Amino acid sequence: MTGKAEGKILVLGATGNVGLPLVKALLAKGETVTAASRSGRPVEGAEGVVFDYADPATFGPALDGVDRAYILLPAGHVAAKELLLPVVEAAVARGVKIVFQSVFGAEADDAIPYRQVEIAIEKSGVPYVILRPNWFSDNFHTYWKAGVDHGQVAVPAADGKTSFVDVRDVAASAAAALTTDRFDGRAFNLTGPEGLDYTDATRILAGVLGKPVAYKAIDDEAFVSLVAGAGVAEDYARLLAAIFYPVREGWAAVVTGDVETLTGSAPRSVEAYARDNVAALTA
Ligand SMILES: NC(=O)c1ccc[n+]([C@@H]2O[C@H](COP(=O)([O-])OP(=O)(O)OC[C@H]3O[C@@H](n4cnc5c(N)ncnc54)[C@H](OP(=O)(O)O)[C@@H]3O)[C@@H](O)[C@H]2O)c1
Known part of the structure; x- marks a missing residue:
């Protein structure tokens, strides 16, 4: 149907x-x-x-x-x-x-x-x-855009890996779930194709953008002041800080095949995300 x-x-x-x-x-x-x-x-x-x-x-x-x-x-x-x-x-x-x-x-x-x-x-x-x-690749041109601009993304992820997912793959998964009943009654954990730590991810961004972008591991309090200073409400900044705990524990590194199950296509990499979003990443 x-x-x-x-x-x-x-x-x-x-x-x-x-x-x-x-x-x-x-x-x-x-x-x-x-x-x-x-x-x-x-x-x-x-x-x-x-x-x-x-x-x-x-x-x-x-x-x-x-x-x-x-x-x-x-x-x-x-x-x-x-x-x-x-x-x-x-x-x-x-x-x-x-x-x-x-x-x-x-x-x-x-x-x-x-x-x-x-x-x-x-x-x-x-x-x-x-x-x-999982965490969106697209956060690099939204939440972490100021860091990309300044050449240093600072988050409390330690060296935890994340299987970042492209919002286009979330959208394609949602479109599949909405337009067939084949997936009804189920839950899907949407990830990208690989777990990357923030050093890996920023190195990929630097390569695509042709400018230095590095990662700095910071603690929760430094993170909250940084993002609250950039205009995020403090209670939401604290929520974001709290959800880096599973990243540090390694739980966000998991890679699933769920995007492909839903859409029939492999999920996009962080590199593909960066290549297709150069304008937003450099605006
Ligand atoms: N970022 C991540 O890494 C990540 C990862 C996993 C899950 N998530 C979850 O994904 C969700 C966010 O998805 P997203 O980034 O696609 O959303 P988003 O871009 O933040 O949503 C913005 C949209 O919501 C509308 N909107 C804003 N305030 C509204 C309100 N009070 N009532 C109704 N509509 C409102 C906006 O239009 P108007 O301003 O015109 O209303 C706009 O259409 C969150 O639940 C988050 O927990 C995020």
Whole structure:
């Protein structure tokens, strides 16, 4: 079943890192997409709809005529469970299939807020797919862009490796999960093709950009002041610092075949990410 003859697909965060390539991928498959953001502007020709996690009155209209939804919480929010559960409930009440963007490692402990949202979806009775992406390669032109500019990316990763995943592969995985029922009822851990430490990753960036970019291992407190100084809210900076613990432990190094299972294609490397994002990395 492809669902094409059915209703619309609601994409939350449709102008964001994953949402934008996801809208493009779904339109390319011939799907009808409703692109949600606070502005409600159309995206790539898809109709826009106003949706705000802070305003439950926007949930119903956004879900109107929708039979599948991509639910993700935009970056910057700490209260994951409190914000996500009401949206999940609104989708479940309408019998909407949910593809949920969770986080890598959420299954490690049922006390993790993202895992609690996963459990609520698993128990809801609607068809669902859970996607757990590892750290995005794209963080190098978002969170770590100032570091790339200055030639030194400083994070509390020690020498831990990460199997960075390209947001285009997260989006392609999401598009597959939304447009077939073959993957329903399952969770997928989305990774890139190899585990790299930040020395490896910055060396790759330096090679592609033709300028020095190095890695400096720092501790949590130095990291929080650095990113808070760059404009990230302090509570979110602390959350980011906390999720480097699994990186230092080596748990983020795991490589899975889940992107290929979902999309039929091998995931992109950090080098491919860098080559295709030179403009964003040097803007
Ligand atoms: N970065 C990583 O390495 C990584 C790795 C794994 C998982 N994740 C998870 O991925 C998620 C973030 O995904 P992303 O980077 O694709 O998102 P993102 O780019 O941060 O999301 C931005 C989008 O959300 C919309 N938005 C912002 N505030 C909103 C609000 N209050 N209500 C509704 N929409 C809002 C924005 O449009 P408007 O501004 O117009 O509203 C925009 O469309 C997080 O849950 C994070 O935990 C991230």
